[in-house]
Amino acid sequence: MAAMEQPTITSAYRSVGVTFDSLVFKSAVMRECLRLAASAAARDVAVLLLGETGTGKNLIAQSIHNASPRARGPFVSVNCSAIPDSLLEAELFGAEKGAYTSSDRLRKGKFELADKGTLFLDEIGDMSPQSQAKILRAFEYKEFERVGGESTLHADVRIIAATNRPLEDLLNSGKFRTDLFYRLNEFTIHVPPLRSRREEIRPLAERFVVECNERLGTKVKGLDAEALAKLEGHPWPGNVRELRAVIKRGCVSAQGEIIRARDLLLTLAPDTGKLLPAAPLSGDLSLAALEKKHIEQVLTQTGWSKKESSQLLGISRPTLDRKIQEYGLIRPSSARDE
Template identity: 45%
Template sequence: MAHLLLIDDDPALIPKQVRLAFPAPTHRVEVACSGVDGVGRVRADPPDVVLLDLRLPDQSGLETYQAIRRIDARIPVIFITLARSADAAIEAMRQGACDYLFKPLDLQQLRRVVDEALDVGRRMLRPAAVAEELTDPGLEGAIVGSCPAMREAYKVIGLVSDQDVPVLILGESGTGKELVARAIYQHGKRARAPYRALNCAAIPEGLLESELFGHERGAFTGADRRRIGKFEQCNGGTIFLDEIGDMAPASQAKILRLLQEQEFDRVGGNETVRTDVRLIAATHRDLKAWSAEGRFRPDLYYRLGVVTIHVPPLRERGDDLLLLVQRFLRRFNRELGRDVREVAPAAMDRLRSYSWPGNVRELQSVLQQALLRATDSVLLTSHLPDDLLESTRASRASVDHLMVGTLAELERRAIQECLIQTGGNRQRAAGRLGISTRTLLRKIQEYKLEDPLHPAAWPNG
């Protein structure tokens, strides 16, 4: 259940709109009519998101916001304002607020902004601890695994968490790079400061700079007011840039400047903005090769790669697969209302024989689909998605074909060697091989062993 706290002195309209947008029982909406009351409620029972009016009867919204930040700077705060100039709301964003909305509220926009804030809050507050085994049922966000590559990753996380150096996380898509980033953040000295995550590949090139660095009014068509970017908004905290390898060259240059000098300019602005942000980046690209090819700035690659963590693909993690299956079964049982307690050996064999191109993210999807098909406490092969079954069948057929080819090659070479040793005497060779002379003649014809005393002339000899 998501807990929303609305701090607003409007006794009827705004609370009604918020409760309409976020109905019970999936949401709990609490209302405070003054800044002091709101701060007291935050201290007594921290909400998941705060909706805060800029104009309150006892103190300003900014004063209330600063008091909330002193309690816990990780609580996402969304400002609500009647003033169209939004100067105070922009200042709040500069100080770290999540977003701001204008009255009267647009319910669709309200839902979108609050959902985004809830996601931000979950990333900051949900544990991303390291758990080699599932001994603690409360660690739903734990990084699970005990294979050598994961153990090495844990060591590096522990070593760099308290340092302010950039960290570059490498690994295929779906391996859990964002979990590693959150673990570094949560174990570090900035753990009670804001954390923001952004996928560079998911934002159009023309908008990414504005999203990261903000823009001034009139910087481009549609820029009707100043916008505060993530680096300014997250001052004092940590930013995670996923898929940084997909970032455009202009943005790369500004990131390099920020890493070197902790300053930047908003898009369309001349004012230099100072900030204090720790950067964690991730990519599935080979940035070393890309920088050599001119597709990524070499100076930025070397600056980012001071500390590098490799997250292995699922197909290379051995018995970690079973740990992950157990973890996700427990989670999806609760979410989907199922009671699947074990995986049939044949189904587990299929999961083990699959190559998992989508890694842990794909495993989650497969198990969700399987649980929706399951009707009792055991997950069977028939519950697995059809495309996975087809893929494992094709893989097994390929292995079988390879095995047949390997055995045939071994047999051909054994016959060849035996004929050489017997000087081409087929009867003696058949005796040594334990087969009849007729069978040997058939094999010689099958393998085209036309000149057994000159193997160099044989095909593939």
């Protein structure tokens, strides 16, 4: 992938190394999830991945592609939440030279780039109904026109879509088109959150330590017992992506070859040194309430640095902005400017 590309927005891969064999899993729920994914890979159907942010939906999508008859074709990934509506049509379908004031060359869209391969529409639940309407025809009939063009183009594309939002609520509120949902919903897979497969926390942490040593040049050999206990007791609202960020920080912070509890930046209860429980004993017990509290604590701890907070939480900056607005979090006047 070229250095100038922005992987948080859109990336196209001609060959992807992620396979089912390379994924870390030990739990029964994850084993069943991947069994369904492997079954879907062999059949040329649309796949809808449902799961919280950071659970590994992108990796499962890549694994499905690499186990499918389309494995020799491209895998093209688009983060729908990061593309403004005004740019979506050109991003997906391309634009002819002169279509825009600054358009000085023909630009191929992601549908065209994914021909004979797989198009992964990540966070499709964040798309506006207007944007959903634009992709329905290309999805259903495999034909489209570039912006500013007159010729109808065709692309043989398999669609895998993913969202961390409750589609049933979006459908009931009219924020997600029913016709697009039925077209996507040929094969649905629920990706479990990390808190429901805690036996995978340790092997994932060990994998991320190796990854950090290779990429950052650190010399960490592992984690001590107290650090592992903290990891296994954490609620992980950011799931595997959050765990990776915590291990990365631990590898950088470690003063020796072992990551200790103090090297992990995890939210602690005031003055107790104990991890907050996964849910309070009273009051609102919903995951949304826990996520709101956790995001607010991380923002407070980083002085409301959205860049640092999104990295620690393991989510994109646009997703953090959306959650701040969704939960009504108010930036204090004393917070530092970014």
